Amino acid sequence: MHEPEFVAVVREKIVVSDGVVALVLGHADGTPLPSWRPGAHIDLVLGDGLVRQYSLCGDPADASAYRLGVLREPAGRGGSAYVHDTLSPGDRILVRGPRNHFELEDAPSYLFVAGGIGVTPLLPMIAEVDAGGARWRLLYGGRTRPSMAFLDVLDRYGDRVLVRPQDRHGLLDLKGFLEEATRDTLVYGCGPEPLLAALEDACGARDMLRVERFAPKESIHDDRDGMFEVVLAQSGLTLTVGPGQTVLECVEAAGIPVLSSCQEGTCGTCETDVLEGTPDHRDSLLTEDERAEGTTMMICVSRCLGERLVLDL
Amino acid sequence: MTSGATTSSGPGPSVPGPVPVPVPVLDDDPFSVSFLADPYPRHERMREAGPVVWLSHYGIWASARHEQVVTALTDWRAFSSASGVGLADFRKEKPWRVPSLLLEADPPDHTRVREVMTEVLSSRRVRGLREEFAAVAESLVGDLVERGTFDAVRDLAEVFPLRVFPDALGLPEEGRENLMPYGGMAFNGFGPRNDLFHEAMADAPRIQEWINESCRRENLAAGGLGQDIWAFADTGRITPEQAAMLVRSLLSAGIDTTVYAIGNALAALAAHPGQWARVHENPALAKLAFEEAIRFESPVQTFFRTTTRAVDLGGVRIGPGEKILLFLGAANRDPRKWINPHTLDVTRRTAGHVGFGTGIHACVGQQVARLEGDVVLTALARRAAMLSPTAAPEPRPNNTLRGFSSAPIRVEKAAVRGR
CATH class of the missing domain: 3.40.50.80 (Nucleotide-binding domain of ferredoxin-NADP reductase (FNR) module)
Known part of the structure; x- marks a missing residue:
């Protein structure tokens, strides 16, 4: 079964300290919220691929409201800025969870x-x-x-x-x-x-x-943007993809015509068969199974976990 | 009626803005038959008049420039779809049908169903359709090439998608002739209540009833995309009502768009023999040619958005709650974005065209469309050394779509070669 997912409505938004707002969320249709235990967090789905996790800090016995504290993170990709600057009481927002990776165990x-x-x-x-x-x-x-x-x-x-x-x-x-x-x-x-x-x-x-x-999440990839080699099996070319460069850019620069569209891993147009090597998937389309299989990748964003990929191009 | 653009500093409702920017005012009716039959000179005038213009005929904003169209499509918070992506403002008038859960919705409601549809139309699923689609294309195109002359629209563009897509969906055989008329209703329905709208709606109740029946779980064949959608209702991610509505989305958006796209691609390639020669020489270019044709002769020409707040677009201050018409087809020919935009070039780098839209509402079925275009053009590229028009294509006016009702062509059969 899928974990709970529902539309919540922002009941209150209160500044609780420098840089922190507290949000009070209720179920949009007025029904009780999914139950939770201390240590649980929820996802706020903010759109544009932004999903942010926030711990629940209210009372688990109160099924009418979730309380969260959100710190403004100036270095973030915009999730906390959106909550601080735009999200307002009355707004509706998609919530997933709660889930708990921080269970409170019994102790004296x-x-x-x-x-x-x-x-x-x-x-x-x-x-x-x-x-x-x-x-x-x-x-x-x-x-x-x-x-x-x-x-x-x-x-x-x-x-x-x-x-x-x-x-x-x-x-x-x-x-x-x-x-x-x-x-x-x-x-x-x-x-x-x-x-x-x-x-x-x-x-x-x-x-x-x-x-x-x-x-x-936004910083996880930063130290993995290393260099790797891409072999194009059909064209017989070997290319080097530098840090800060995409496989797609490299292939295009080599004069191989490939189709691409969104260039952010959301449309699937540049999907390419992988013959050898392990892709570092960074798209938003492939399923977990497909990622694990590693026989195909979106070359506009995805990279290489090893040093070499062989592509069917 | 088409006097030159005039400039005014105060069209539309007055909005307190920091600096009043003069806004070009045009009196074109972009839904008139004359505009729709020959849109490109009118697009150019609008595009060159300014980043955002005021269309006085309807009292709406419009943009024909790539940069502003992309901005509006991407910024869904300021440019909402929930008030309708046609001229009608759902907050003020009753839509002609229950609004689409995908097209005519904003996050968060949009996000949940969009994610389901992204999974239904996953790349693995679309790859699985290729073999069947290619076999149908090979057989259909093979017969047509033997004939020597045929109508690229009536004999191919209208036939192919109507065979493969309803099968992929699992639709009943009976009543499929309602699919094109329903698409005509949906896409004319985004325009004003003009003659095109009323003609399309003439038989609406009967067609809508067939459509609604076809979306029911018990009427969809096992193994099809329709049942894939319904399977999500079992997991609780969507309700049964939403499942039926999402099947309806595939019926409204998945047929006419590809009919027009394939017809436009064939008409464009027939009119450009040099480009066709390259595709024939290297059929791997077929999918690039299809993409370029979507840029060059975009099947979906326009969509509206509605502002949720006062917003600056291209230096123009637009007030809250106002309609803006985005000219996708014109953005795809904006010289600020494209080199030689009015030239068909099958090896052009087409990334960034907005023929499938962009942002959160970008066409969810775009890989199915690309697959259909690819297999048809590939089958033809292998068999036809030359295409040439035998008569000018006949425009088929529609309030949203651009395409032809007929495009007769002659094909010169290629010498037999290995597949």
Whole structure:
């Protein structure tokens, strides 16, 4: 079965800190929203191929509303900018999920570590853990205090929450914080990659750490745009595709007429048979099976996972 | 009626803008029979008048330039399809049929059904159609070439898609003669309520009933694209009502468009013997020739969008809720984009033409269309050394489509050679 997918309506949009807005979404047809557990996230399908994941930070018992916190990411491809600048109360938006890769496991005590907007999935965890009577503490870091969202929500937990903006306290003292951990403690961390790496270091070999990573999808490919060789079997040509150059451009530059249209992997016009080599598929058309098979590729965007491709051109 | 373009600073509803840009005003009726029969000189006048013009006859904006047409097609947030992609504004008047879930919709509603259709018409699925389509093309074209002279439209362009596509869909044999008239209704339906519209709609209730019946699950053959769509209703990704509507989309958009495209390609290639010689010499050029013909003589000439907010297009301030007519066929001949745009060149780099649209509403069946064009032209390229028109093609006026009702040609059979 397919995971839930439905049209939601934006009920509220509130600025909760410098650079962060909270969205409240309801089901467009007024029916209850799919249920979820702390740690879950949803996809917002923003159009133009933009799909962004956001953790749910409200109350799982409230089936009438999802709450999300969205940080403006100036380096992003436009997903967060769209949410900040354009999306308005009353707008309808496609939602997929929820799904959960960050499940809250049972433990007698917890330590939570949040960096910036990474606090969002921890909020419902903390609410549940606190209601269940377990011991817990939260170490919450951010750039500056005004940039840190949901401090008001955390206010009621008193000194179990340590708010540590970097401009006043420097880097988080993870080592000191983790000294409180006992043998049964679980550590939940969410935030930027350097923080999570430091947290992994600090936890060492002990299996107590659970993290969720924010990997901005748009940057995944950046370090894979290397050079590779393309052999055109029919024409008997061997070409070198440089970084920042597409297979299509290379083939066209060699004077081989090939049909192409959208040049962004969405129309399928430039699909080409692959005789040897493993394509690095970057189109939006091929199914998972077809990708795995690797016998065909869209040469306007897709590249090579190895050093050489042989194409039926 | 066709006086030169005049310039005014204030056509249309007055919109508070930063700098009032003078907007050319033209009084052409782009849906008149005279315009439709000979569009290119009128396109040129409109294109050269400015990036965006005001068509006073209907009180609408229009653009005939590649850059602005692409911008409007791409920016679906500012240029909406949900108010209809024809002249009628669905917010103000009742559409003649239930709006299309694909064509006449915006995200997020559009996104879900579009994704389903992208999967239905996946490249693997379209590849699977090739063998059957090629066999039909070989047989049909083989017979016609033996005859020496035939009508490229009546004997080939109208026959081939009407045989292969309904079969691929799994439509019942009976009643297929309704498909072309329904396409005529759909595409004339995007224009004003002129004579073309009323003629097309003359038998509308009966044809619509056949169409609606044909979209039902029990009337579609197993293994066809129609059942593929219905299978998505079982997964819950679409409702049964949506499945029927998506089958209807294939019926409205999948027949006439390819009939016109193949007819236009054959007429254009017959009129350019030098270009045909290259295709005959190297039949691998057939698919490039088909693509170039779509640029050169675009089957879908126009679509409308409606602004959702005040927007600048080519320096012209357009207010919210206004209709703009996008001339795809004219954008495909914009000299700002194309070298020698009025020349058919089968080895031209055609990427960027908007004959299939672009952006989120780009034709979802474009690979099926390319497959049909490729197999027909390939079959002909192998057999015919020369094509030549025996009479001028007869235009078939339609409010949206450009093409011919007849294009008689003579073929010179090639010396037998290996396939």
